[in-house]
Amino acid sequence: MTDQSPITGSVLFYTSPEPLNAQSHGKLGMNANDKPYAFAREGHIVPAVVTEFAPAALSFPIIFIGEKKLPVAVMGINAGENLFVKDDGGYATGAYIPGFLRRYPFVLANDDDQKRMVVCIDRPSSLIQENAETPFFDDKGQPTEFTQNAIKFCDDFELERMRTESFVQLLTDLDLFETKQAHYTPFNNDGTRGEPQVIAEYFAVSEDKLKALPTEKLIELRDNGALGQIYAHLTSLLGWERLIAMQIEKRLGEGAPTVQ
Numbered sequence: 001m002t003d004q005s006p007i008t009g010s011v012l013f014y015t016s017p018e019p020l021n022a023q024s025h026g027k028l029g030m031n032a033n034d035k036p037y038a039f040a041r042e043g044h045i046v047p048a049v050v051t052e053f054a055p056a057a058l059s060f061p062i063i064f065i066g067e068k069k070l071p072v073a074v075m076g077i078n079a080g081e082n083l084f085v086k087d088d089g090g091y092a093t094g095a096y097i098p099g100f101l102r103r104y105p106f107v108l109a110n111d112d113d114q115k116r117m118v119v120c121i122d123r124p125s126s127l128i129q130e131n132a133e134t135p136f137f138d139d140k141g142q143p144t145e146f147t148q149n150a151i152k153f154c155d156d157f158e159l160e161r162m163r164t165e166s167f168v169q170l171l172t173d174l175d176l177f178e179t180k181q182a183h184y185t186p187f188n189n190d191g192t193r194g195e196p197q198v199i200a201e202y203f204a205v206s207e208d209k210l211k212a213l214p215t216e217k218l219i220e221l222r223d224n225g226a227l228g229q230i231y232a233h234l235t236s237l238l239g240w241e242r243l244i245a246m247q248i249e250k251r252l253g254e255g256a257p258t259v260q
Contacts, residue, residue, distance in 0.1 A: 012047070012100075013039050017109055017120035022141035025121065029132030030146075036127055037101060038089030044076030046098045049160035050167045053229045057236035059096040060084070060243060061182075064203035069168050069177060073098050074239075077184075077199055077247045099157050106150045108158050117158065119151050170226060171205060174213065178206035182240045199244075204237060205230050 011017070018024065040046070048071045053062050061074040073096075075082045084092040091097060105125040108117040121128060121136075136147045143151065171177060182200040185193050210230065213221075221227040 011107055011109070013043060013104060014107055014120075014122045015124050016122065017107055018123045019109075019111070019118045020106075020121050020136065020147075022137045025123075026137050026141060027130050027135075028121075028128055029130075029135035029144075030127055031129055031132045031134065033089075033127060035086070035089035035091075036104075037085045037091050037097075038087075039104060039125065039127075040101050041082055041085045041087065041089075042080045043082050043085075044079055045072040045074055046082075047071070047100050048073045048098055048164075049157065050164040050229050051160055052096070052099060053232035053236065056096045056098065057232045057239070059092075059239065060236065061239045062233050062236040063180075063200070064168070064177065069172065069203050071164060071168065071233075074200070074243065077243055083243065083246045083250065099153075099160070103150070103153050103157055106154050108154045119154060167226060167229065171230075174209075174217070176205050176209050176213075176230075177203045178209065180204045180237075184244050200240075205233060207234065 045065070048056060048062055050071065052073075053071075056062055056073055059073075062071055063074055064071050075084050077083070084095050086092075105122040105127050107120050107122070109120045111118045134146050135144055138144050180202060181198050182202075183196045184199050185196045188194045210218075218227065221230070
C-alpha cells in the first residue's frame with residue numbers, strides 16, 4: 001500500500017482508481033453518509049456473487065449475461081436507470097444492497113508490475129473528503145480500523161467472485177443454461193392489452209435441464225450448496241414483475257411513458 005505501481009482494468013462505477021497509500025491519501029477519509037449510492041444511479045445491472053443469490057432474490061432478478069455468463073442483479077428496466085437508487089443517493093427501503101455497491105469507493109485492482117492485487121480508492125468520489133471524521137490512516141500512517149475492515153471486505157468479495165466463476169463453470173459444464181426473455185405487456189388507451197414487448201434477453205438455468213440431471217448429480221449439487229443457489233436464482237426471476245411495477249409507478253409519477 002506504499003508504492004505507486006501501474007494498475008490495469010476497468011470496473012463499473014469507478015472513474016479513476018488509485019492505489020491506496022499513506023503518502024498520497026494520508027489526509028483523506030469518509031464522513032458518515034446515509035445516502036451514499038448516488039454513484040450507482042445509472043447502473044441498471046450490477047455484478048453479483050453467488051452467495052448473494054438468496055438475499056437478493058427477494059429484491060430483484062439475478063440473471064446471467066454475456067459470453068462468460070456473468071451473474072448480475074437487474075436493478076432497472078431501462079439502461080442507465082437504477083430503480084433502487086434515488087437521485088439524492090438514498091436507497092430503496094428494505095431492498096438488498098449488492099456487495100459490489102457496498103464496497104465503493106474501495107476496490108481491488110491488478111498491479112501488473114508486482115503480479116498482485118492492490119487496494120485502490122476511486123479518488124474523484126464525492127464520498128472521499130480531506131480531514132474527514134473517519135480517516136483512512138492514523139497519525140502514524142497506519143490503516144485505521146475502518147480502512148482495515150474495508151480492505152477485508154474487498155478481499156472477501158474477491159474470494160466470492162472467484163467462487164462465483166467456479167459456480168458458473170459448473171453450470172456450464174452441466175449444460176444447464178438456456179436463453180430466456182422477460183416481457184412487458186402494456187395497456188392500450190382503451191384499457192385492452194397491447195402487444196407484449198421484450199425488455200430483456202438473458203441466460204438462466206433451465207428447470208427442465210435441471211430436472212433431467214441424474215439423481216447422483218442432483219445429490220452432489222445439493223451437498224456442495226450449488227442446488228440452493230440455483231433455486232435462489234430461479235426464485236429471483238419472479239422479480240421481473242416487481243421491477244415492471246416499480247418502473248410503471250415511477251413513470252406515472254413523472255407523467256412519461258412507462259417503458260422506453
